[in-house]
Amino acid sequence: MTPRLINAFRQPSLRRRLALVFAGAVASTALALSLSAYLLTARALEQDAVEKAITQTRFNLFLADATLPVTPEPVDFERLLEALAIRGEFGTLLLAKDGTFVSGPEVSPELVSPDLAAKVAADRLAYQTIRVGDTLTLVTGGRLREGQLAAYFFFPQDTRLATLARLRTVLVVTGLAMAGLGLLAGYAFSRGLLRPVGEASQAALRVAQGDLDARLPEGPDEFGVLNATFNRMAANLKTRIAELEESRSRERRFVDDAAHELRTPVAALYGEIDLLASRLQAATTELPPDVVRLTSLLATDIDRLRRLVDDLLEIGRLDARAVEASVERLHVEKFLAQLVRTHGWTTVAELEPSPASGERGQPVCVQADKRLLERIMVNLLQNALQHGAPPVTIRVTGPEARPGRSSGLVRITVTDSGPGIPVEQVPFLFDRFFKADPSRTSRPGAYGGSGLGLSIARGYARLLGGDLELASPEETRATDWAAAMDGTVLTGPRATTDWTASSEPSPPASGGGATFVLTLPAGESVEVEPRVNA
């Protein structure tokens, strides 16, 4: 057998084991049958040979008795031997009581055993099987002339043995063929027998891959019962999943309906306070200071309400996986520079790609959704300005290769110059409604957070195939940032008066404050697009 075949049979396959058992049964049956057939045949042939030999011996003895004179001369013996040799089936030995003898070729008195001689001396016809050279020989003997003479005949058994040898060959070949056929038949049989098992595993695989309509034929045998159970399980699973989907889509509908119901009044409030504020500003008559103050408080609270509603709905949408990302390739540095400009932050340095930008001087690109990325970044920057302190440094590095992935990772870090985040608060930072510094979040004029911002930002980052984490101080210090862009945001948003531009630009913070690390899948770098002249 080739090693491959041996290996194939070494594997613990049920089907192979069944085939082997079947083949073994066939082989042992064949062996038993062959053996008994052989033994019976051998005995029959032997008996036949003995009978024939004895008959011939009787005839020979009768012939010798009849033809030899009363006092035979040596020439008579010679003649008798010649007469007997005509048949050619045996050799003859005539042995006188005095020890003299005449014999055919290849025959001599030494071949006669004392045992046989004794039986013949007792006036009996006897026989014995001996080996003459390589040949098995049947020796028969009888008494002549009152014991004066003994005649022995040597029947070679070549023919019988050759017949037996042929029979053996035939039986062995037949047996082996049967065993082989048995193996094949067993394999084929076990295939049929095990087909339900194969079908069941195929169906189970389909279910595992999400095809809940996979069903198996049911029947009265054990497999049929198993299949019926399987089918019930699959049907059950399908119902359950349909229920889950239904409840999920109900939830999604609820979120959408709630969006409409909440957003419209908030939009109205938003417009109303906007108009009210502008009308108050244009008013000619002096208003009581309380009214002015209340209007400003109202504006702040409506803004907070709007943000809270927005964030709550967004969290709901993230939970329901209803947030859609239209991912495109973005040139990070250009995107961030524009974002910082648009939101009215001022920068110490021009946010321009440094010469060391990216690998081979190509622009760093990510695969992301513009609006989601904007919300993440605005959240991080507002967070840094509000809970940390300016200056805030944005750094872009990468792309770093990821093992096993075709696209690398780009890191965007946001570091503020504040005191950092207390260690005991770090584990809860991304929790919903967690506020690191409750006393400062509701400060009028500041971006009052809903406490959901970081959870949403992380949700977006993960939706985009990246992540958002807080870098540990060690990590921040240890990393050798190959800064592609290193812009420092100095002042707060223009809408508020809390932040004043620092007159002397401080160096970018290095590990002093909190550092958030946003990782995003890298996009292929492309040539810079032609710009529109605004």
Next chain:
Amino acid sequence: MADLILIVEDDSSLREVIAMALDGEGFRVASAPDGPAALIAFAAQSPDLVLLDLMLPTLDGLRVCEEIRRVSQVPIIILTARSSTEDIVRGLEAGADDYVTKPFQLPELLARIRSVLRRAAIRSISPRDAIPDSLPGTTAPSSRSARASVLTLGPLVIDVAAHRVIRRAPQPQTSARDTPPEREIDLTVTEFRLLYELARHVGRVLTREQLLELVWGYSYLGDSRLVDVHIQRLRAKIEEDPSQPTLIVTVRGVGYRAESPPG
């Protein structure tokens, strides 16, 4: 006379505050609380722009949009409380020029309204908006075409001053008697402006960002779906076979390009 704006919004507070804001900005205002009232007001007053809430009682905003588009190319801005792609795309496909998601700030809404109205005005089309060619050899024709009042793109004749697009018969000799030699194509102001910008830069790729800036006036973070949906609508009107466009072709991963096929 000041532009008349029809506000279709079922929430009375929001309707009123938008009306006040628009009035304060010098617009004339009409309003309707539901779909049927909107269609009646539209027919009676023929506004210059419609602000349309997508979720309305009795008659859906999408249907209202389609009904108006059946008879008019008036600028339409949809207000939607849902920021899901499906909703916005459906609104744009129904023929809206732009959209604003609730809750919005009044200045944002006013900016969108002014941008769409500007699109309708010819004076806003000026050579200043031309994208400078990087190749010196092609600068001259580009700047000349920017000033031209009539542009051609294949069988299309774009009359900038009259704000009209005419399709000439492809082959006058063989054209059958029942097809008129010339046919005017009705385009919304946005579709017209989109076609104009592409035709003006014929043979050059314009990115979605560039188109957003040139057509919609977004200088930052516009929605590229606006471009894609309007390109589809434009193709449906001007292409022989919109599924195999020859006049406005997509340049994958970059943007769109107008091509003037020979003949």
